[in-house]
Structures are given as structure tokens and as C-alpha cells.
Amino acid sequence: MILTMVILSPSNLKRLIDIYLEPLIEQLQNLWHVSVLTHDNAKNKKFTMHVALMWTVNDLHAYRMVPGWNTAGVMGCPVCMDDTCAFHLQNGRKACYFDYDKQFLPQDHPYSRKRKHSVKPE
Template identity: 45%
Template sequence: MRREFLFLSILVPGPDHPKISLDVFLQPLIYELQMLWEHGTEAYDVSCQQNFNMRAVLMWTISDFPAYGMLSGWTTHGRLSCPYCQDNTDAFQLRNGRKSCWFDCHRRFLPSDHPYRRSRTLFTKSKKVFDAPPPEIDGYTLLEQLRDFGANRTPDCGGNGHEHVYGAGEVHNRHKKSIFWDLPY
């Protein structure tokens, strides 16, 4: 495979980032991925010297945390910003300034016999961590959450015109249903 086909970059024109409306720019990509998954395309295998039907799938995206929020529909700021912990977070507000803080919230993901879990001096003063990490959430559970909270897709509500999603910032941090849920896999 040639190098120019290894990465897909999306450059959005204009001085402002698209915020929630990034899905509008992804619609052609999602459409093509759906076609390649359902019908495939004719390709030639040089080693076997024959044609075959090649299908394509989007396996993952690599992005920074703010871009993850735009792609996934999970708000990446506030007390519930961790997509793994969700409402099982140990985040707290700083006394002066009332900023959310996640310092020392993820030691519970370390193995139970890890020395950092027992350390009272390297992290929050005189605190040991014995909690188990929250259970990992699968795709079916996430889809049920999206249905329950009533999150809309960006193309359905017209750009950044999203309404407030029930429970956002209190129980969860979802603000939209990502366009990636339209993919059949």
C-alpha cells in the first residue's frame, strides 16, 4: 500500500473549528465507508494474479482529547469528562477557583498489587486506593445510553443547533450522537 493511503486527514476550511458540527464534514466519508462495507470494490491481488471483492472498515481514529469530544459526542470538560469513569468518577473541585480536578483519579486502573496504589506520599496526601476500576462499557450499553438520553445526530438538528440532552453534566457528558454510529459494524 502506498504511503498516501495510510492516513486520512480532515482539513476544515475557515478560521474557526467546527465544534459539534464536525459530523457534517464526515458525512461523505461515512457514506463511502458504508458502500465499501456493504458492496466492496473490485481489487487485484498481485500474488494470486486474480481479482477479488475488497471491503473496507474504519478501525479507529487517532485524535487529541478535544477532537475526541467533537468526534464521539462526549464533552471533554467538566467533572464527568473521563469517558472511562463516566459517573463513577473521583474528580473533585479545587477550593479556590472551583475548577474540576482529576488528579489521582485513575490510580484504581493500576493492578491491585502496584506500589502506587499504596503510596501515601506521591499522590493525594495520606490516601491509599483500594477501589476497583469501573466496569468497561461495551458498544451496546453506549447505544442504549444514547437512546435513553435522547441525543440527536448533528445532520438531523442542523449544525451546532443541538438542544440540551437530558442529564448532561450530571449523570453523563453526552451532547450528541456521533455519526460513527451510522456505520453497520
């Protein structure tokens, strides 16, 4: 089910998507842990059904609609959140992610220790 198709309204209730997500997540957790006894008409048998959420398709900009999430500034990375290496530049107070990708390199990689072009204030 596409959740945005469920939330149709002239007042754009997509901004309140957390109201729809919370009960959905609760139902998924309940169906995963508790399960439901279901009848299979083809085999004429009952079986226990569990539910699993296989994947979701997310839009980075849609995170701003969920309260508590941010997509701009120093905490603009939804993966890192509070554990970010971003910083504000001294002149202009803009968020900077310079050398941000170095954290994903192996520790023994030559570029992971290179500080020649670093702009982060020490």
C-alpha cells in the same frame, strides 16, 4: 485523507465536523460489511474489496468540536466519560483528578490501596 483539509471554509466548518464524520462512518461500515466488487487492472481480475479503518490520529482538544464530547471539568477524560473517578473540590468547585491514576494499577499493588494522601471527600 486528512479530513481537516476537506473542511475548508472561511466560516470554520471544523466546528461542525460531526456533519462530515457521520456519512464517512456509514460508508466505512457499509464497505466493511457489504464489500464492493472491484477490478484489478494489473491482473485483469475482479475481486471483492473490504474496507478497514486502521487507525486515526486524534487531538484531545479537537473532541470539543464533536457534539456530546467534553474535554474539561469532571468528564474531561474521553476514555472514561461517565465512569470517571474525578470530583469537584469543596472550595472553588474545580474538577480534581487526584489519585486518578490509581485505577490503572493492579489491585495487589501497594499504592492502589494507599489512602494517606487522598483528598476525595468520603
